[in-house]
Amino acid sequence: MKVVAIGGGTGLSNLLRGLKKEVGNRIEDLSAIVTVADSGGSTGRLRKAYHIPAPGDIRNCLVALSESEEIIQRLFQYRFKGGELDGHSFGNLFLVSLMDITGSFISAINVASQILRTKGEIIPATTEDIHLWAEFSNGEVVEGEENITEYGKTSKAKIVRVWIEPPDAKPPIDAIAKVQSADLIIFGPGSLYTSIVPNMLIEDIKEAVEFSNAVKVFVVNAMTQPGETDSYTAYDHIEAFLRTTNLSKIDITILNTKMPSDVVLRRYIEQGQEPVIPDVAKIARKGITVYAEDLIGESQDFIRHDPDRLTEVILRAVSHALS
Template identity: 65%
Template sequence: MFVVAIGGGTGLSTLLRGLKNHVDKEIKGLTAIVTVADSGGSTGRLRKIYQIPAPGDIRNCIVALAESEDILRSLFQYRFKGGELEGHAFGNLFLVALTEITGSFLTAIRISSQVLRTKGEILPATLSPVDLCAEFTDGNVVYGEEEITNYGRVHKGQRIVSIWLEPKDVTAPPEATDRINAANLIVIGPGSLYTSIIPNLLVKDIRDAVANSKALKVFVVNAMTQPGETDGFSAYDHVQTFAKHTGIRPDAVVLNTKIPSDKLLKKYLEQGQEPVLADASKIAREGYLVYADDLIGEKEDFVRHDPERLASLLIKVYEENATFSEV
């Protein structure tokens, strides 16, 4: 089968680490379509200087799919300390330098992928510099991905009522829509709902291609709520909010049912995050296929989906529900 994964942040890179182990086995081709609206940290600074799409999530996906030695993966993730380079990730600088040299952000991604020998293709949702914008329930409009999350954190109780890209008419690389059109399985998420997942579908070409695709569409709900974005959201709320802002109804929904350890849970609760309630029956009543399982790992100090468990479940979902011939 041919798989397209759509998202951003740590959620998409975690998913890719699992899926790459199935490339050349169950998976014939793997493509990641990545949001480029990030406005914070090293990525935000480089965007302002060079007027390019945000490189940070792209870098993380290249590293996630890399088959190269540990030293090269570590090099791409290395952050400089001190001086004018403080906080910059080497991989971000590498992508910017290649973009300047070749004149193409897409070419820069391809060369970087060749250097790290990725088991899959990485494509930005758009090649245009874009800003994520949101209107909250108090009527205030906030510009910038990082600023949107920060506003929600500071103004507790305020919700996002509408979200869009500026400029609104940006286009996707033709390669991105081609991969969607050829896909058997489209995986959306996991990740921050408003700032990692939805922005990809705000690009009209991407949204239309996904909506018209005959592929099995699977939405993976985040394991934890996101402060300033999805405070108090259940899994049902995630699915309904995604459908509301994108107009896309997935075929299946994947939920995590495992609660983190007491120590880890306490840490997250102190940060205003809590496990997303897996209200599977409520989602199923809306006609979605629901797959609920223990999907988070236990080896880290963070709550993350276990890459292999998630990848294996997604392959199972496809095998049980695909009703069309493979491309």
């Protein structure tokens, strides 16, 4: 089975940790198409200085797919403390350095993949210096992934539209080729408007996905995200994804039904996050096959999908769809 995962942030890298274990077994070929619209932290500073695509999500996915020694993985995620490099991650600086040496963002990623011995291919959604914009329900227009989320938190307004500039940004040819040959395309989990949707705002990627014969799976987040998906149910996530991308359909939705422990849940609620309601019947009425299962891990720090459990459910669902 040829698999393409589309997204960004911690959601995509977490998913890849599970999928990579099946490469060479149930998965013949694994690729990740990764957003480069991030504008916060180390990534944002490097983008302003060098006018490059965002390296942060690429770095996280490289580490997630890595089969190298743990010390190398930790090195790529290391963040400097103090001085002019404060807050920068080694991996981001490494990718920017490789880009300067090799002359291209794609080449830099490929060299880093060789060093980290990745079990799968990492492809940026575009190599252009794109910027994300959003219009809110109060009419305000905001630029930048980090600013969009922050404005949503403070204003309590809803995101009604998102777009990228330049609007005609082109993807690498490999991204289109991988989508066209895929048996399975996975969206999510991750920040809906700032990690998943931006990839589909690149018209050539959207068209390739639209006309692909692959089974299309959408993994709904376990928790709502302040500033982006406040009070969203599972159905709301799907409806917003299809509306903002103009994609005609998805085939399968994966939902979490497990409630976190009271201690962890209380901390999330204090931060304005709550479990996403799995309104299964409403989704099923749209003709989408739903798999609703206990999917989050047992960590006492974060509420995230368990990578192995999520991978198992996805591959089982797709196996049924293809049989």
